[in-house]
Amino acid sequence: MAQFSIREVEGMRQVRIEIDQETIRARRGALSTMRGDIALTPRLPAPADVFRSMFTSEARIRPYYKGSGSIVLQPSLSGYHLLTVQDGETWVLEPGVYWASEGGVSLGMRRERFWPSLWAGDGGLVWKTTLHNVGQVAINAPGPVETIEVQDSDLRVQGRLVLGRTEGLRFSSRNPASFPRNLISGQKRLRVFSGTGKVLVCWTPYWNEHLYRRMTGESIDGALLE
Numbered sequence: 541m542a543q544f545s546i547r548e549v550e551g552m553r554q555v556r557i558e559i560d561q562e563t564i565r566a567r568r569g570a571l572s573t574m575r576g577d578i579a580l581t582p583r584l585p586a587p588a589d590v591f592r593s594m595f596t597s598e599a600r601i602r603p604y605y606k607g608s609g610s611i612v613l614q615p616s617l618s619g620y621h622l623l624t625v626q627d628g629e630t631w632v633l634e635p636g637v638y639w640a641s642e643g644g645v646s647l648g649m650r651r652e653r654f655w656p657s658l659w660a661g662d663g664g665l666v667w668k669t670t671l672h673n674v675g676q677v678a679i680n681a682p683g684p685v686e687t688i689e690v691q692d693s694d695l696r697v698q699g700r701l702v703l704g705r706t707e708g709l710r711f712s713s714r715n716p717a718s719f720p721r722n723l724i725s726g727q728k729r730l731r732v733f734s735g736t737g738k739v740l741v742c743w744t745p746y747w748n749e750h751l752y753r754r755m756t757g758e759s760i761d762g763a764l765l766e
Contacts, residue, residue, distance in 0.1 A: 544678055556610065558609075576609015577608050619746055620679065621678070625677060629672065631672070631705070634702070641676065642675035648669070682749055684742065699731075701743060
């Protein structure tokens with residue numbers, strides 16, 4: 541099994557992966573350094589993946605890395621969270637959250653329901669990455685991540701705090717209060733996750749990432765020190 545870890549240097553975080561005759565995949569452009577006998581193989585996407593990528597920020601190509609050695613991915617002022625997909629689980633990740641995974645983890649895409657996505661402000665055609673089969677996954681996270689279990693109830697959040705959920709949870713959007721009280725509540729529409737399952741929630745961002753975004757309106761993306 542590949543060994544995933546997160547290292548922190550100078551307030552930045554990056555994912556390190558050790559492999560021994562194994563295969564992993566990562567988001568296109570995520571590589572920082574490789575050491576050892578490792579081959580990088582970009583695989584062409586299927587026609588369906590090309591079509592879906594027209595309506596989402598998800599990359600069409602996610603290169604494979606095969607062999608033995610050490611792989612270090614690009615650092616970020618935000619952070620990463622390591623997730624283990626259990627047997628029988630299917631995770632649904634928000635757009636742009638996927639970063640890297642073991643080769644045995646199957647990736648797919650699923651379109652979110654039209655009206656909930658539209659009312660939530662995401663647009664009508666929203667495709668999200670799905671994960672299934674046992675293995676480790678690294679995801680992008682603006683801050684520390686907590687896994688919350690929902691048992692036949694609702695989790696209602698303001699803003700994009702949820703990074704992913706298991707298949708048993710249904711996404712919807714609703715007003716924070718009944719009409720006309722919602723007009724004076726001071727709250728925008730809530731993102732609601734109903735049913736039974738697990739949710740990955742980032743309550744607060746890392747302070748340096750939050751400060752950088754507030755000052756520049758951007759996030760660091762791509763290789764550093766070029």
